[in-house]
């Protein structure tokens with residue numbers, strides 16, 4: 001399957017990428033994890049048309065990157081788009097450079113497509129962090145740089161120190177998580193050519209949603225699942241692409257299917273206006 005992309009002046013990303021948080025363990029490596037099964041799942045996703053893999057040095061303390069490295073070893077590097085993130089405790093100049101090299105070694109690749117600051121550090125100055133990020137681009141270690149969990153205000157501050165475009169902002173954004181919509185970050189990104197990459201795009205897991213009846217109504221109308229409706233709502237927005245962890249084959253299939261049809265504009269509007277913000281989507 002060919003997955004469509006969204007473009008800014010500088011960056012082009014598939015509308016759906018593979019998330020890898022909790023692959024190989026949570027914050028630490030899980031020694032009982034089904035590594036081989038997860039490697040196979042990543043390969044299955046790539047064979048099904050997924051090109052963008054999102055990871056981070058912190059996921060399973062580097063073990064997620066190791067598993068991705070094994071999964072992609074037989075694929076043509078040029079056909080893949082690999083994003084990883086430097087944890088905020090590593091935002092000092094030397095640490096950023098070391099983290100990037102360590103990620104490359106774990107992933108077994110010569111360069112990163114996209115390198116993100118995982119979250120802003122309240123005390124380490126952007127000037128210092130971006131000195132390293134700029135150098136990584138200059139040396140060809142990374143093709144593009146970006147950030148994650150940044151507000152419009154933080155983006156505006158950071159860009160003063162970046163010699164290269166801050167190409168994307170990876171944020172928690174879904175029908176039920178709309179903080180970045182309310183605080184103007186989404187609009188700021190659109191206006192400034194910064195692609196929004198939505199994580200947990202299908203909503204949080206947890207207790208049943210108050211908005212369930214609206215999702216259920218939409219799911220019935222489109223003959224889709226509630227998660228598919230929720231994912232569709234995110235990726236149908238201008239300047240927004242999504243990520244999903246989808247290790248189980250049925251989740252991969254369901255999420256890929258969500259790329260093949262559209263919500264009508266009046267349903268997009270209803271979901272935007274009527275879905276109760278701050279509740280969880282559970283099915």
Ligand SMILES: NC(=O)c1ccc[n+]([C@@H]2O[C@H](COP(=O)([O-])OP(=O)(O)OC[C@H]3O[C@@H](n4cnc5c(N)ncnc54)[C@H](OP(=O)(O)O)[C@@H]3O)[C@@H](O)[C@H]2O)c1
Pocket residue numbers: 018019020021022054055118148149170171198199200201202203227228243244245246247248249250251252254255283
């Ligand atoms: N920048 C950040 O601070 C940040 C924070 C959180 C996440 N992220 C990134 O964003 C990615 C996505 O976020 P996430 O993993 O937290 O949430 P997610 O993509 O919503 O995945 C959460 C769970 O939903 C399941 N799932 C996937 N598709 C489904 C479907 N169609 N129906 C029902 N369940 C489905 C997955 O199961 P299976 O995997 O078992 O199939 C997974 O366990 C992460 O993996 C990570 O790469 C970034």
